Amino acid sequence: MNSPTMTSEFEPATLPPHAPRPSPIMDVEAFSSNQFLENLPEETEPIIATNKQAIRRALKKKLDTDEEESEFILFSYVGPQLFGQLSNDGGSRGEIGIRTFYDASSLNLIVKIPRRAHEAATRALEFLIVQEASRQGLDDQLLAVGSETIKEDPYSKEGDAAFIPQGPIPGRDDKWPTLVIETGLSESLLRLRVDASWWLTMSSGLVKMVIIISIDRAQPKILLECWKLGAVQHSHQLRSLCWNPLRPTKTHSITMTHNGTSTTIAGAPLVIPFDDVFAIPPSGPTQGDFVFGSAVLEGFARKVWRGQKLI
Template identity: 30%
Template sequence: MASSASPTTEPPVFELGTTLEIPPAALEQNQELPFSIANFKKAVTDRLQALDGGDDTQLWIVFSDFDYSKLKYIDRLRYPIRLQLDGSKLIVKMVGPVHELMHISLIQLIQRDMGRMGLEPIRDYVGLGSTRHQHRSNNSFKEADSALAPITSPEWPSLVIEAGWAETLARLHIDAQWWLSAQVPPNSTTALVVLVSFTKSQRTFRLERYELVTVGRSVVTRSAPLGVRNLATCTAVTTIDIRSTPPIITGAPFVLPFAGIMRRPPIAPERNVSMSAVELEAWATTIARIRNL
């Protein structure tokens, strides 16, 4: 059952500056732990065990005073985590089965629609997975959940997907801000960020599309000499409520602009990527069935 009703929760709009500030609320007010290898291994192991036991209320761990020389050692541990570094602060995101299934199956849906218009992986675009990317400020890096880029400029993702639980949406919104502010022209930039989350209590999936929107400003500043500012703005929201049969879907189809993904205008039969209510229903109900949501 599809509906065009607008969502009741309005996603925030972020103004992008030259520095990236992460409000404490976006990290669920997690207490920062002083970094050491022993603290890292214990905290991550405990949190992963809690996640396996069904406790997914806290998906991030924050370490202060991170020793960058230990990064290679952490990588060799091969924990199911994503890493983000901001200055001396290391942010660790836990990765669980539902989380992985949400973003992997979603990017497969996107690639399937790209295939319908004649685009092929390797020939036209590449999947970048969770490759680590450096922010233009040079004191921050981040790993996406899923990402892809056109083969003409594969060094930086054009489309990024970040997944999590709806209880952590504040943190996911900051993820969108990070990607959309990470590079500036003439470097390749991220044009589209898709946030995908699930609310257990309401058994509802939520997709948000974030893009940079340029708006004029009345006061010219040093940081915006042309009198404009860029806002990381949510430009589309789709929800799939699986409590009923069939599910109640709002905001379908979920559309991704072609130019944002491929960094060029479409040439017929190319068009925007579109996921219909039928496709989104199958996506959501399959995840729910496989992971017993």
């Protein structure tokens, strides 16, 4: 299935009035249908499912299996009506906590079943972001939408966590979050990068940043990657002749490891630009980029490792 892939107190702050914004970035390398199935872990189980009961049985069986297996299941021959039934099945979805990625053109459904470490990492980073927005007096200006389903034909996708600025911004489709978190085990890293590519390209740049959390299941090691749209580099001569298309680009990475009593954080701090959260520039002295230094990241990592019983 694999194929090469490419605490001080502040006065309440308010966002400035929304000025007209440029149109969404359109010159973006497209997400191809071939990418949909790229880089699923080799042990990902393919299942033919033609009804909701078959999917539910497979999900429950997967939930009870050894955690050494892949987080993913690939269901084929899933028609739009069946996918709609699954999407509306709050009981089953809530019990298992699945994330879905559906391609109506190929009738393929990828389901990710988060494990404890997965959820711990996602919720811990989500909390840090919400806490920082609150510290800047902007907690009521940022909506955490969790794993809300985003539909962009022929796809429907859920991230692990996402954030949308409150209030209308002229020219911006507010169905798209500005910031998305995608989490998985270390053997799923290449797949997480495919997910990041989908968010950035399908939104035509309305998703400003995707943060990948990659967790090693056997040792205390966590990798964070920040992905944004970046220009494709051409030769000097070509730069003056054509507009550079944009493609998903890794802009930063942070590695967190623990050995004995020592934790090492390489690549800190984690910086999330203010514009990438709120889609407008900061206003006033209390507003600015979200910056998480080594101490904060160590606390984040230790929560995950304790959940894994690795420290």
